[in-house]
């Protein structure tokens with residue numbers, strides 16, 4: 174099956190008992206068993222079964238199966254948020270004294286998670302320019318246990334050379350973790366470019382309607398857990414094979430951290446996922462047209478969108494993302510006042526800290542999601558005072574363009 | 585053919601491969617199962633091509649109960 178079909182049919186067939194075509198919401202904490210023997214078999218791992226929603230539940234499980242199919246992976250785990258997904262991956266692989274090698278210019282929350290939160294537990298992170306694969310290689314250490322990249326850095330909009338970085342990781346014997354939130358499985362299957370683990374904030378394009386926070390981890394099956402530098406997972410691989418990492422998360426880290434999603438959120442995310450392929454086509458087409466419109470506008474100083482030939486990442490984005498540039502762009506208006514003026518003048522576009530919604534959203538990153546970082550740090554993260562970030566929605570393009578034109582006229 | 589599945593002797597009904605056996609045994613969550621054949625963990629992509637023979641020892645293992653992995 175191909176992507177449009179998988180998004181609708183993948184991993185869930187009408188419920189055998191009732192025929193329900195939408196995956197039912199199992200709004201329960203626990204699952205009862207007839208006998209003590211049956212429940213003990215589930216705990217022993219010799220029989221399948223849902224036991225407790227913090228570990229598994231049929232509604233999130235349906236979402237996991239669909240995401241596994243869309244990513245071409247061996248299995249998935251869905252989480253309460255994108256941050257929970259990244260937390261699980263890092264906590265599942267690293268120990269105190271280990272090191273993360275990450276690209277810079279990524280989502281500020283992830284930077285904070287690596288630097289501040291994991292920093293407290295003695296895990297150090299180095300952030301390197303995503304454009305500079307050589308510099309990434311130079312910053313590999315003996316204790317580096319994973320490389321982390323975003324397919325399109327949010328908000329720096331740079332596109333790392335994923336296949337080259339995957340080679341680098343594999344030469345070092347460590348996994349490459351790819352946050353594909355901005356691209357979704359519709360623009361890229363990171364598995365095909367060498368990635369080992371894919372993470373998503375499903376809160377964004379996958380849910381697509383701004384109504385459910387969520388995250389996902391997909392094991393692509395590329396990494397051989399029986400050989401890696403992770404002793405506990407190596408041991409587990411003797412029993413769990415390719416599912417060793419997911420088993421370690423499910424039965425230890427994910428279970429202990431309590432990262433599970435609410436079944437209702439998984440239901441809404443599954444509903445959103447059905448239309449993801451069609452929405453992504455439209456997000457990309459609208460973003461492309463808006464980028465071209467802004468680039469020609471006399472009040473706009475610069476536009477950063479990987480779908481524009483002026484982007485240094487244009488050729489790579491075309492290659493990796495099947496000829497598309499995604500649904501997010503940034504542009505500059507010269508100074509903070511102009512950026513604020515523009516945001517205040519928009520009528521259709523809404524001012525909020527989200528992206529990937531069906532609606533067009535605008536944001537001033539420097540004073541909001543990046544306000545905790547100093548000016549120098551903001552600069553290295555690709556954030557400037559005059560920058561407006563746009564998550565281009567799927568409204569009629571003419572309406573988006575008219576709204577931007579009237580707001581720019583007032584700026 | 586006779587197989588040992590999770591330590592129990594089972595007479596199968598025509599299954600020739602691991603994929604067919606998963607279907608025949610109505611394994612409910614095939615995405616969550618690891619399959620061990622005669623002591624070796626199988627790669628998932630080989631389920632369809634791995635042939636079964638009389639007397640094989642098959643273990644289906646699940647990691648969804650939340651049992652501690654470290655003990």
Ligand SMILES: Cc1ncc(COP(=O)(O)O)c(C=O)c1O
Nearest residue numbers: 254255256280327354374376387
């Ligand atoms: C690229 C990226 N990764 C991860 C996250 C975190 O996701 P969540 O808000 O679902 O925790 C975000 C949120 O903006 C994001 O943009």
